[in-house]
Amino acid sequence: xxxxxxxxxxxxxxxxxxxxxxxxxxSLLRHKRIRTTEAKAKEAxxxxxAIITRAKNAYLAExxxxxxxxxxRRVVARDINDAAILKELFSEIAQKVAGRPGGYTRVVKLGxxxxxxxxxxxxxxxxxxxxxxxxxxxxxxxxMMSRAERVARSRAKQAELEAKQxxxxxxxxxxxxxxxxxxxxAETAPVADAATEEQPTTEAPAAETxxxxxxxxx
Amino acid sequence: MPNPKRKHSKSRRDKRxxxxxxxxxxxxxxxxxxxTKLHHTACNACGYYNGxxxxxxxx
Numbered sequence: 001x002x003x004x005x006x007x008x009x010x011x012x013x014x015x016x017x018x019x020x021x022x023x024x025x026x027s028l029l030r031h032k033r034i035r036t037t038e039a040k041a042k043e044a045x046x047x048x049x050a051i052i053t054r055a056k057n058a059y060l061a062e063x064x065x066x067x068x069x070x071x072x073r074r075v076v077a078r079d080i081n082d083a084a085i086l087k088e089l090f091s092e093i094a095q096k097v098a099g100r101p102g103g104y105t106r107v108v109k110l111g112x113x114x115x116x117x118x119x120x121x122x123x124x125x126x127x128x129x130x131x132x133x134x135x136x137x138x139x140x141x142x143x144m145m146s147r148a149e150r151v152a153r154s155r156a157k158q159a160e161l162e163a164k165q166x167x168x169x170x171x172x173x174x175x176x177x178x179x180x181x182x183x184x185x186a187e188t189a190p191v192a193d194a195a196t197e198e199q200p201t202t203e204a205p206a207a208e209t210x211x212x213x214x215x216x217x218x
Numbered sequence: 219m220p221n222p223k224r225k226h227s228k229s230r231r232d233k234r235x236x237x238x239x240x241x242x243x244x245x246x247x248x249x250x251x252x253x254t255k256l257h258h259t260a261c262n263a264c265g266y267y268n269g270x271x272x273x274x275x276x277x
Contacts, residue, residue: 108267109259122260131271 008043021047022079024123028105029085029093033124041107041123048123051076052089052097052104059094096127 010017024044027034036044058072073090080086097104103126110120248255253263260267 108270109256111256111259111262129270 007046008039010039010043022081024048025051026080026082026085028123028125029080029089030082032128033122035110035120035122037113038107038109038119038121041121044123045105045107047079048105049102051079052093053102055089055094056097056100059090060098063098093125097125100127 010020012020020040021044024034024036024040025048028044028048034041054072054076058069062068073086076089077086080089106124106126106129108122108124110122112118113120244257245254246257247253248261248264248266250266251261251264253261255261255263265271
């Protein structure tokens with residue numbers, strides 16, 4: 001059985017899959033962002049991150065004074081079949097990602113492609129897409145605040161409505177001739193005053209007294 | 219091998235299928251341009267996702 005085996009097969013043989021992931025990774029390092037299917041993007045991410053980490057570690061060691069890490073370059077060169085990209089990876093890209101503990105890439109979903117309905121995504125190097133418009137994103141703090149504000153506003157509005165409604169009801173009922181209704185109104189009025197101060201819980205008893213009065217009348 | 223004695227009628231088949239229902243995808247509003255978009259997906263109208271330009275003319 002194939003339980004808990006990580007990674008996608010992508011409907012390819014092992015060699016075909018390896019070739020695909022290498023090609024995607026080289027493209028990613030060359031162009032910094034590529035558009036592919038969501039599944040391929042997520043697999044290529046795994047593949048590319050390991051390679052970038054190796055280059056980053058070699059770069060950091062070399063910066064710290066050790067000799068050029070030829071072994072690391074050879075290991076990476078198995079997958080990166082392009083001398084220029086290899087050079088860039090161990091210099092510029094490694095430098096850019098040096099401060100990052102992994103997570104050099106980002107997958108952003110784009111929705112479905114028209115031709116075959118495949119889910120498409122963009123895979124990009126995080127450090128090469130630096131423009132960020134803070135106005136276009138609602139920060140978590142902002143969302144939380146607005147939610148609290150919304151609740152407070154709706155509560156205030158409800159309290160205002162109740163304050164407006166309950167005295168009006170009492171006045172309407174008061175002039176009625178039958179004694180039962182008068183008692184209802186008399187009972188409601190003080191409770192209603194309390195309701196304006198204390199909020200919805202007191203509303204329920206008021207409604208009940210009204211119902212009781214009607215029953216007594218019947 | 220045991221086999222079904224009778225063919226399932228159209229009625230039984232169709233009754234089984236009454237529970238096959240399509241569900242609508244969850245839509246949200248783009249916080250940048252207000253356009254309707256799929257959740258967790260870059261906005262098709264303005265190309266933004268989470269405050270970043272994701273789509274532009276190069277891709």
